[in-house]
Amino acid sequence: MTDRNRPRVVVVTGASGGIGRAAAREFGARGDKVALLARGETGLRAAAEEIRDAGGEALPIPTDVADWEQVRDAADRVEEELGPIDVWVNVAFSSVFAEFKDIDPAEFRRTTEVTYLGYVHGTKAALDRMLPRDHGVIVQTGSALAKRGIPLQSAYCGAKHAIQGFHESLRTELLHRKSNVRVTIVHMPAVNTPQFDWVESKLPRHAQPVPPIYQPEVAARALVYAADHPKRREYWVGGSTVLTLLANRIAPGLLDRYLARTGYDSQQTDRPRDPHQPANLWKPADGPDGHDFGAHGDFDDKAHPRSIQTWAAEHRGLLAVGAGAALGLTGAGLLRNGR
Template sequence: MRETLHVVITGASAGLGRAIAHEFGKTGARVGLISRDLPALEATADEVRKLGGVAATYAADVSDDLAVEAAAASFEERLGPIDIWLNNAMVSVFSPIKEMEATEFRRVTEVNYLGYVHGTLADLRRMLPRNRGRIIQVGSALAVRSIPLQAAYCATKHAIVGFTDSLRCELYHDKSAVKAVVVHMPAMNTPQFTWVKSRLPNLPQPVPPIYEPEVGAKVIVHAALTSSPRREYWVGGSTVKAIIGQKLFPGLLDVYLGKTGYKAQQREEADSPDRPNNVWQPVSTSLGAHGPFDTKSRPFSIEAEVSKHRGWFVFGCGILGAALCARKLLSR
């Protein structure tokens, strides 16, 4: 790939996407930014430029495949051939399944899953003929181990993994040099918990431990720049525990999360049913990359650093962590 990368990021106006844009800006990359919120995108673009990068924006809803294709064409014209395409845009609904509406499941699926499909297709149309490039999917610990109250979000993250596994097989079959990578994220301090739609009595929060978005963003940049990326990266100790724990004793985790998952996802502050949410339209925010949990968030993860060169060490740590979770459950 060329020395100066052209990177496209969906969901780039806030949270993890904005933090990722900052990290690529520091490398001097040409960064294409996509989201529905144009003013926030322009603010992100200014930050990228101040950090040393080049930035361009395109307002689009990733659930619209034609809009995503138009964004890709626009970025190639303005910034050059795309080297890295990062699928990150998401929405969610915090609610018991029995209270969900079919339209909500459909909307979350169209953004979180089909949005990734649309981005990947637009990307492949350009990368395959050039026989180079990298597609990075922002995954989650919840892509492997689902939790209560976020069924729509968890289901889409599972779907992304299945889609990407199939894509890798086809790229190998075609002997393509294009790579597909998934980076599984832990709970992070992003603004989504201020604008997510929720039917919970109290304000939503990420399940502790919480990490600052820069922790995940740095792993994304590593996955983009390394000459031999891993097929998956696991960010944060909680992600390692969730993935390994699901492989070893999923039934125990069903019980454990049934007991703890409701309280763990709520603050001690009442929510309002009239609070604006971003399921159907963007919600303006001045929070940028970070949410309201800075005092509770971790700025570093040993597991994230090790994951860049993961081997049996991380697997062993995951087994130990999962065993401790099981012990905690069985002691109740």
């Protein structure tokens, strides 16, 4: 568990919107010093104001995480202005909603550079500073799609699968070194974020998260919890994540056929896609004078504000005690009945 006797220095990538925005706000509300990395300057400014209003200290740094030099320089600036980095949370991503046959190789490469190499760059920048101090936590924002691919998201699924392998490899190296630097990954369900309004899309209808949908605050709380409890190798958020990953272990071929049949409609609403909607693959949708998209997307009326499964994961000790007590009572009853 991390030291909570002082404000931590926390870096959150992708902090201008969605899960990153909600996570940065959650850290800031605890009084942490939060560095915000993203390309969207309008969203960065708004996120910084939210953190300051919540009682935290904010340092917005416009950064393209696909560019190693920008990430390295941002980390240097964080340590110069806020102090040694305690926690680094990788969230930033981009993607393309389309069948693979319709994705240009340059679009696939750009998605990989942002969504996968952005995590590599962030992790490298954090480790370069944490390893000499033998202190720090790196939290990777994963997804159920890091272990189970679905149609129309081949670029994103490929990048998230790469992050999973990267995480496992790095974790074994840190264990070998007996390092006190911790790395963990939090696998997310479908979340109500603005990505469905700004991710490059070639679908005929407006994109949506695959139900059930959760609010970004659910994901944010899980990331903060993981930063406080980083010894676990991974966390699964949402019952849908658990069911998907377990089903993929038991019957992956059957799940292939199910997703082939349902995966197209479940990722699109009934309304046509706006051909003029912004696309943030190559440039931020919320540029210097752009619209602040915030943390939430268009699906507030369908999104769950909490996750029972996540609560259970956070209270495993309490549940174990309760289960033990129940088993004890059951055993006592059986003994009495057997006399």
